Structure formats: C-alpha cells, structure tokens
C-alpha cells in the first residue's frame with residue numbers, strides 16, 4: 001500500500017470526541033519511549049506524531065487520517081492511525097489495570113472501528129511484566145492485536161533470534177499461539193513494508 005495522504009485530525013482525552021468511526025482504525029500502544037510516535041512517522045514518511053527522547057511525550061489520543069485525499073486511487077480505503085500515550089511511565093499509573101480503567105481502556109474496548117492494536121515492544125530488553133500484563137488483558141477482552149518489536153537496528157541477527165526465543169517462551173505462558181509480529185526500526189525503516197501490507201489486507205477484510 002502507498003501512503004498518498006496523511007494528516008493530523010484531532011488530539012483528545014475523551015474517547016467520545018474521537019472522529020466518527022466510519023473507517024478502519026489501527027492504534028499504536030506500548031511502554032513510554034518504545035518508539036510509537038517514531039514508527040508512525042516512519043510509516044507515513046512525515047513528521048506527524050511528536051516524538052521525544054524523554055518518556056511520556058504523547059499524553060492524548062491522537063488521530064491521523066490516512067489516504068482520504070483526492071490522490072488516493074478509487075477502491076482504496078481511507079483509514080485512521082492512532083498514536084496513544086505510553087504506559088509504564090512513572091507519571092502515569094504503573095498498574096496496567098489502572099490504565100485499563102482509564103481513557104485508554106475506554107478507547108480500546110469501546111472503539112467500534114478499531115481493527116487491530118499494534119503493541120510495541122523494545123526488542124533490546126527482556127520481556128517486561130507490564131507488557132505481558134497488557135497483552136493478557138487484551139486477550140481477556142478479546143481485542144485483536146499484533147506485536148511490533150522496535151529499535152531492531154540495535155541488535156545483530158544472533159541477538160534478535162535470542163530475543164525472539166525469550167519472547168516466545170514468555171508469551172507461551174499466556175497464549176497457545178504466538179501472535180503475528182513485526183520486527184521494525186524507525187531509524188532504518190525495517191518492517192515498514194510488512195506493516196503496510198498487513199494494514200492493506202486488514203483494510204480489505
């Protein structure tokens with residue numbers, strides 16, 4: 001899929017104020033600083049989402065409209081990409097269940113056009129309980145999600161395989177099958193084509 005158009009629509013803390021749910025939507029979530037906003041920018045090839053070296057940059061639900069412009073070929077669907085605040089940062093509730101009680105939960109469980117949640121995980125560090133708790137909760141809520149490993153350019157192929165094996169073992173404690181996953185780098189663009197192809201398939205589903 002090509003990105004013909006991408007623009008910021010609205011930021012808000014009230015899921016009720018999100019744009020009309022009239023097209024497929026995909027949300028990016030994960031611990032603070034994992035690289036959600038950077039990966040969104042890499043996907044759309046422009047600086048739409050605000051990034052920062054300091055955790056806790058994204059604080060609101062941010063909607064970006066993709067491929068709704070005149071340049072988009074007939075038959076291609078417009079969709080929304082959503083940048084969410086990170087979890088696990090000291091200034092936001094530590095407990096994921098608290099997170100789930102708040103704005104993010106209301107959004108994730110109530111957004112009718114949300115087709116898939118992209119859970120970003122820093123590939124350089126071992127599985128974190130907060131991430132495992134988060135995907136457990138997604139499973140309990142029957143919310144569709146995929147895993148996106150970030151900052152992969154920092155790891156050589158041996159270290160990547162080891163990291164994946166460790167994640168497989170950790171996730172096997174929660175789910176019978178390992179979820180669909182992507183290995184990405186916002187720095188090099190690795191994984192971009194694969195994610196866009198996946199989004200294209202889901203748009204058509």
Ligand code: GTP
Nearest residue numbers: 033034035036037038051052053056057058086186
């Ligand atoms: P919050 O909005 O605070 O939750 O953070 P975020 O998940 O949106 O992370 P953001 O995209 O702001 O990036 C956080 C830091 O990670 C920044 O310093 C980025 O430059 C860095 N970063 C993001 N993606 C990559 C990557 O692929 N490789 C490397 N090496 N650094 C990255």
Ligand code: MG
Nearest residue numbers: 036037057058
């Ligand atoms: Mg962010």
